[in-house]
Amino acid sequence: MTAAGLHLAAPAKINLYLHIGPLRADRLHDLASLFVFAHDGDVIRVEAAKDLSLKVTGPYAPLLKDLPPEKNLVYRAAELLAREADVRAGAAITLEKHLPVAAGVGGGSADAAAALRALVKLWNVNISETALSRLAFRLGADVPACLARAPVNVSGAGERIEKGPVLPPLWIALVNPRVEMPTGPIFRAFDAANPVPHPPKLAAFRAVSYAQVKEAMGATRNDLEAFAIEKAPVIKDVLDDLAAAPGALAARMSGSGATCFALFASWAAASRATRAACARGHWAMASALHVR
Structure with missing residues:
Protein backbone atom coordinates (compact mmCIF):
# COMPACT_ATOMS: atom_id res chain seq x y z
CA MET A 1 0.00 0.00 0.00
CA GLY A 164 -4.77 -28.70 -4.73
CA PRO A 165 -1.73 -30.88 -5.31
CA VAL A 166 1.85 -29.64 -5.20
CA LEU A 167 3.11 -29.67 -8.77
CA PRO A 168 6.65 -29.65 -10.14
CA PRO A 169 7.92 -26.37 -11.63
CA LEU A 170 5.81 -25.78 -14.74
CA TRP A 171 5.62 -23.21 -17.50
CA ILE A 172 2.60 -22.72 -19.71
CA ALA A 173 1.96 -21.52 -23.24
CA LEU A 174 -1.50 -20.00 -23.57
CA VAL A 175 -2.83 -19.60 -27.11
CA ASN A 176 -6.09 -18.07 -28.28
CA PRO A 177 -6.97 -18.05 -32.01
CA ARG A 178 -8.62 -14.64 -31.50
CA VAL A 179 -12.04 -16.25 -31.16
CA GLU A 180 -14.49 -15.15 -28.47
CA MET A 181 -16.29 -18.12 -26.92
CA PRO A 182 -19.17 -17.11 -24.61
CA THR A 183 -19.75 -19.73 -21.95
CA GLY A 184 -23.54 -20.08 -22.29
CA PRO A 185 -23.77 -21.60 -25.79
CA ILE A 186 -21.03 -24.14 -25.04
CA PHE A 187 -22.78 -25.37 -21.90
CA ARG A 188 -26.09 -25.54 -23.75
CA ALA A 189 -24.47 -27.68 -26.43
CA PHE A 190 -23.08 -29.95 -23.72
CA ASP A 191 -26.56 -30.22 -22.13
CA ALA A 192 -28.17 -31.12 -25.45
CA ALA A 193 -25.66 -33.92 -26.01
CA ASN A 194 -25.65 -35.08 -22.36
CA PRO A 195 -29.20 -34.88 -20.95
CA VAL A 196 -28.28 -37.08 -17.95
CA PRO A 197 -24.52 -36.74 -17.37
CA HIS A 198 -22.79 -38.70 -14.63
CA PRO A 199 -21.94 -36.79 -11.44
CA PRO A 200 -18.41 -35.42 -11.89
CA LYS A 201 -15.55 -36.66 -9.75
CA LEU A 202 -12.34 -34.94 -8.74
CA ALA A 203 -9.34 -36.69 -10.24
CA ALA A 204 -6.54 -38.13 -8.13
CA PHE A 205 -4.17 -35.62 -9.73
CA ARG A 206 -0.87 -36.60 -8.10
CA ALA A 207 1.88 -35.05 -10.17
CA VAL A 208 5.19 -34.66 -8.36
CA SER A 209 7.24 -35.49 -11.45
CA TYR A 210 6.90 -34.49 -15.10
CA ALA A 211 6.07 -38.09 -16.02
CA GLN A 212 3.22 -37.96 -13.50
CA VAL A 213 1.99 -34.66 -15.00
CA LYS A 214 1.71 -36.36 -18.38
CA GLU A 215 0.00 -39.39 -16.82
CA ALA A 216 -2.49 -37.26 -14.83
CA MET A 217 -3.35 -35.14 -17.86
CA GLY A 218 -3.87 -38.28 -19.93
CA ALA A 219 -6.31 -39.64 -17.34
CA THR A 220 -8.47 -36.49 -17.34
CA ARG A 221 -10.26 -34.34 -19.91
CA ASN A 222 -12.16 -31.16 -20.62
CA ASP A 223 -15.80 -32.11 -21.23
CA LEU A 224 -16.46 -28.86 -23.11
CA GLU A 225 -13.60 -29.14 -25.57
CA ALA A 226 -15.44 -31.03 -28.31
CA PHE A 227 -18.35 -28.56 -28.27
CA ALA A 228 -16.03 -25.56 -28.54
CA ILE A 229 -14.21 -27.22 -31.45
CA GLU A 230 -17.54 -27.80 -33.17
CA LYS A 231 -18.27 -24.07 -32.90
CA ALA A 232 -14.72 -22.99 -33.84
CA PRO A 233 -12.72 -25.74 -35.60
CA VAL A 234 -9.55 -23.64 -35.43
CA ILE A 235 -9.31 -24.69 -31.78
CA LYS A 236 -8.41 -28.21 -32.96
CA ASP A 237 -5.59 -26.76 -35.05
CA VAL A 238 -4.27 -24.85 -32.04
CA LEU A 239 -4.39 -27.97 -29.87
CA ASP A 240 -2.58 -30.02 -32.50
CA ASP A 241 0.13 -27.38 -32.84
CA LEU A 242 0.60 -27.16 -29.07
CA ALA A 243 0.70 -30.94 -28.62
CA ALA A 244 3.41 -31.12 -31.29
CA ALA A 245 5.50 -28.31 -29.78
CA PRO A 246 8.96 -29.47 -28.65
CA GLY A 247 8.90 -30.28 -24.95
CA ALA A 248 5.11 -30.19 -24.53
CA LEU A 249 3.98 -32.43 -21.67
CA ALA A 250 0.27 -32.10 -22.51
CA ALA A 251 -2.10 -29.81 -24.40
CA ARG A 252 -5.74 -29.02 -23.68
CA MET A 253 -8.39 -26.32 -23.91
CA SER A 254 -9.14 -24.30 -20.77
CA GLY A 255 -12.67 -23.71 -19.52
CA SER A 256 -15.22 -23.24 -22.27
CA GLY A 257 -12.51 -21.97 -24.65
CA ALA A 258 -11.25 -20.75 -26.91
CA THR A 259 -7.87 -20.46 -25.15
CA CYS A 260 -5.77 -23.60 -25.26
CA PHE A 261 -2.60 -24.40 -23.35
CA ALA A 262 0.40 -26.65 -23.25
CA LEU A 263 2.50 -27.45 -20.19
CA PHE A 264 6.30 -27.42 -20.31
CA ALA A 265 9.23 -28.17 -18.03
CA SER A 266 11.12 -25.02 -19.08
CA TRP A 267 10.55 -21.36 -19.84
CA ALA A 268 12.51 -21.71 -23.08
CA ALA A 269 10.17 -24.39 -24.45
CA ALA A 270 7.02 -22.46 -23.46
CA SER A 271 8.38 -19.28 -25.04
CA ARG A 272 9.22 -21.13 -28.25
CA ALA A 273 5.64 -22.41 -28.49
CA THR A 274 4.16 -18.94 -27.96
CA ARG A 275 6.42 -17.41 -30.61
CA ALA A 276 5.26 -20.07 -33.08
CA ALA A 277 1.62 -19.33 -32.21
CA CYS A 278 2.11 -15.59 -32.66
CA ALA A 279 3.66 -16.26 -36.06
CA ARG A 280 0.36 -17.97 -37.00
CA GLY A 281 -1.55 -14.82 -36.05
CA HIS A 282 -2.82 -16.05 -32.67
CA TRP A 283 -2.72 -14.30 -29.30
CA ALA A 284 -0.21 -16.11 -27.10
CA MET A 285 1.40 -15.72 -23.69
CA ALA A 286 4.08 -17.73 -21.91
CA SER A 287 4.19 -17.72 -18.12
CA ALA A 288 5.29 -19.69 -15.12
CA LEU A 289 2.57 -21.40 -13.09
CA HIS A 290 1.96 -20.99 -9.39
CA VAL A 291 2.53 -24.60 -8.39
CA ARG A 292 1.94 -24.42 -4.64
Missing part, protein backbone atom coordinates in the same frame (compact mmCIF):
# COMPACT_ATOMS: atom_id res chain seq x y z
CA THR A 2 1.37 3.40 -0.98
CA ALA A 3 0.06 6.93 -1.16
CA ALA A 4 -0.88 6.13 -4.74
CA GLY A 5 -2.92 3.09 -3.69
CA LEU A 6 -2.09 -0.51 -4.47
CA HIS A 7 -2.17 -2.96 -7.31
CA LEU A 8 -2.71 -6.72 -7.50
CA ALA A 9 -2.21 -9.23 -10.28
CA ALA A 10 -5.32 -10.89 -11.67
CA PRO A 11 -3.58 -13.95 -13.09
CA ALA A 12 -4.93 -16.12 -15.87
CA LYS A 13 -6.90 -19.11 -14.59
CA ILE A 14 -6.39 -22.47 -16.29
CA ASN A 15 -8.47 -25.63 -15.89
CA LEU A 16 -5.98 -28.49 -16.06
CA TYR A 17 -9.09 -30.64 -16.42
CA LEU A 18 -12.82 -29.92 -16.36
CA HIS A 19 -15.41 -32.63 -15.72
CA ILE A 20 -19.01 -31.46 -16.09
CA GLY A 21 -22.04 -32.98 -14.41
CA PRO A 22 -25.79 -32.34 -14.21
CA LEU A 23 -27.50 -28.98 -14.21
CA ARG A 24 -28.53 -28.03 -10.67
CA ALA A 25 -31.72 -26.39 -9.46
CA ASP A 26 -29.88 -23.04 -9.36
CA ARG A 27 -29.16 -23.48 -13.12
CA LEU A 28 -25.45 -24.00 -12.48
CA HIS A 29 -23.61 -27.19 -13.40
CA ASP A 30 -21.91 -29.51 -10.97
CA LEU A 31 -18.28 -29.73 -11.94
CA ALA A 32 -14.95 -31.15 -10.86
CA SER A 33 -11.78 -29.35 -11.84
CA LEU A 34 -8.22 -28.49 -10.93
CA PHE A 35 -7.64 -24.75 -11.25
CA VAL A 36 -4.10 -23.44 -11.60
CA PHE A 37 -2.91 -19.89 -12.13
CA ALA A 38 -0.26 -18.26 -14.27
CA HIS A 39 2.04 -15.61 -12.85
CA ASP A 40 0.81 -13.19 -15.52
CA GLY A 41 -2.56 -11.80 -16.56
CA ASP A 42 -4.56 -8.64 -15.93
CA VAL A 43 -3.76 -6.05 -13.25
CA ILE A 44 -6.09 -4.30 -10.80
CA ARG A 45 -5.12 -0.92 -9.33
CA VAL A 46 -7.14 0.81 -6.58
CA GLU A 47 -6.81 4.26 -5.03
CA ALA A 48 -8.78 5.99 -2.31
CA ALA A 49 -11.49 8.24 -3.72
CA LYS A 50 -14.75 9.88 -2.71
CA ASP A 51 -16.82 7.90 -5.20
CA LEU A 52 -16.59 4.52 -6.90
CA SER A 53 -15.24 4.56 -10.46
CA LEU A 54 -13.75 2.13 -12.96
CA LYS A 55 -11.33 2.81 -15.81
CA VAL A 56 -10.23 0.06 -18.22
CA THR A 57 -6.84 0.29 -19.92
CA GLY A 58 -4.49 -2.13 -21.65
CA PRO A 59 -4.45 -3.89 -25.02
CA TYR A 60 -7.88 -5.49 -24.60
CA ALA A 61 -9.62 -2.40 -23.22
CA PRO A 62 -11.24 -1.58 -26.60
CA LEU A 63 -13.29 -4.79 -26.39
CA LEU A 64 -14.92 -3.47 -23.20
CA LYS A 65 -15.38 0.16 -24.26
CA ASP A 66 -19.13 -0.24 -24.83
CA LEU A 67 -19.73 -2.06 -21.53
CA PRO A 68 -21.14 0.28 -18.86
CA PRO A 69 -19.03 0.19 -15.66
CA GLU A 70 -21.96 -1.18 -13.64
CA LYS A 71 -22.03 -4.23 -15.93
CA ASN A 72 -18.34 -4.98 -15.40
CA LEU A 73 -17.67 -7.73 -12.86
CA VAL A 74 -14.95 -5.65 -11.20
CA TYR A 75 -17.35 -2.78 -10.53
CA ARG A 76 -20.03 -5.21 -9.36
CA ALA A 77 -17.51 -6.77 -6.96
CA ALA A 78 -16.71 -3.36 -5.51
CA GLU A 79 -20.39 -2.49 -5.11
CA LEU A 80 -21.16 -5.82 -3.46
CA LEU A 81 -18.26 -5.60 -0.99
CA ALA A 82 -19.12 -2.00 -0.11
CA ARG A 83 -22.77 -2.89 0.44
CA GLU A 84 -22.14 -6.04 2.50
CA ALA A 85 -19.36 -4.47 4.61
CA ASP A 86 -21.20 -1.14 4.97
CA VAL A 87 -18.30 0.80 3.45
CA ARG A 88 -19.06 4.46 2.80
CA ALA A 89 -15.76 5.28 1.07
CA GLY A 90 -15.23 5.14 -2.67
CA ALA A 91 -12.36 3.89 -4.81
CA ALA A 92 -10.82 4.73 -8.16
CA ILE A 93 -10.31 1.34 -9.79
CA THR A 94 -8.24 0.71 -12.90
CA LEU A 95 -8.44 -2.60 -14.73
CA GLU A 96 -5.40 -3.14 -16.94
CA LYS A 97 -6.71 -5.68 -19.45
CA HIS A 98 -4.10 -8.01 -20.99
CA LEU A 99 -6.11 -11.23 -21.32
CA PRO A 100 -8.57 -11.86 -24.17
CA VAL A 101 -12.28 -11.53 -23.39
CA ALA A 102 -14.58 -14.61 -23.28
CA ALA A 103 -11.51 -16.80 -23.56
CA GLY A 104 -11.85 -19.53 -20.91
CA VAL A 105 -9.01 -18.24 -18.72
CA GLY A 106 -11.19 -16.62 -16.06
CA GLY A 107 -10.33 -13.05 -16.99
CA GLY A 108 -13.48 -11.49 -15.55
CA SER A 109 -13.51 -13.81 -12.53
CA ALA A 110 -9.82 -13.26 -11.78
CA ASP A 111 -10.32 -9.50 -12.16
CA ALA A 112 -13.23 -9.56 -9.71
CA ALA A 113 -11.28 -11.68 -7.22
CA ALA A 114 -8.28 -9.34 -7.38
CA ALA A 115 -10.59 -6.34 -6.95
CA LEU A 116 -12.08 -7.91 -3.82
CA ARG A 117 -8.63 -8.58 -2.37
CA ALA A 118 -7.42 -5.07 -3.17
CA LEU A 119 -10.51 -3.33 -1.80
CA VAL A 120 -10.49 -5.36 1.41
CA LYS A 121 -7.03 -3.85 2.01
CA LEU A 122 -7.87 -0.36 0.78
CA TRP A 123 -11.04 -0.13 2.87
CA ASN A 124 -9.60 -2.11 5.80
CA VAL A 125 -12.56 -4.51 5.74
CA ASN A 126 -12.60 -7.12 8.49
CA ILE A 127 -13.88 -10.23 6.69
CA SER A 128 -12.99 -13.91 7.02
CA GLU A 129 -11.77 -15.97 4.09
CA THR A 130 -14.94 -18.06 4.28
CA ALA A 131 -17.21 -15.02 4.16
CA LEU A 132 -15.18 -13.49 1.32
CA SER A 133 -15.47 -16.74 -0.64
CA ARG A 134 -19.25 -16.82 -0.14
CA LEU A 135 -19.50 -13.24 -1.31
CA ALA A 136 -17.30 -14.03 -4.32
CA PHE A 137 -19.59 -16.91 -5.33
CA ARG A 138 -22.47 -14.45 -5.65
CA LEU A 139 -20.48 -12.77 -8.44
CA GLY A 140 -19.75 -15.94 -10.39
CA ALA A 141 -18.94 -19.62 -9.98
CA ASP A 142 -15.21 -19.19 -10.74
CA VAL A 143 -14.60 -16.15 -8.56
CA PRO A 144 -14.04 -17.99 -5.22
CA ALA A 145 -11.31 -20.20 -6.72
CA CYS A 146 -9.65 -17.15 -8.26
CA LEU A 147 -9.19 -15.73 -4.77
CA ALA A 148 -6.64 -18.49 -4.14
CA ARG A 149 -4.14 -17.95 -6.98
CA ALA A 150 -2.70 -21.38 -6.16
CA PRO A 151 -3.68 -24.90 -7.32
CA VAL A 152 -7.15 -25.71 -5.98
CA ASN A 153 -9.54 -28.61 -6.44
CA VAL A 154 -12.93 -27.15 -7.28
CA SER A 155 -16.28 -28.95 -7.04
CA GLY A 156 -19.96 -28.21 -6.57
CA ALA A 157 -20.63 -25.35 -8.98
CA GLY A 158 -17.43 -23.68 -7.84
CA GLU A 159 -18.27 -23.08 -4.20
CA ARG A 160 -16.38 -26.10 -2.82
CA ILE A 161 -12.66 -25.40 -2.86
CA GLU A 162 -9.84 -27.49 -1.43
CA LYS A 163 -6.09 -27.10 -1.57
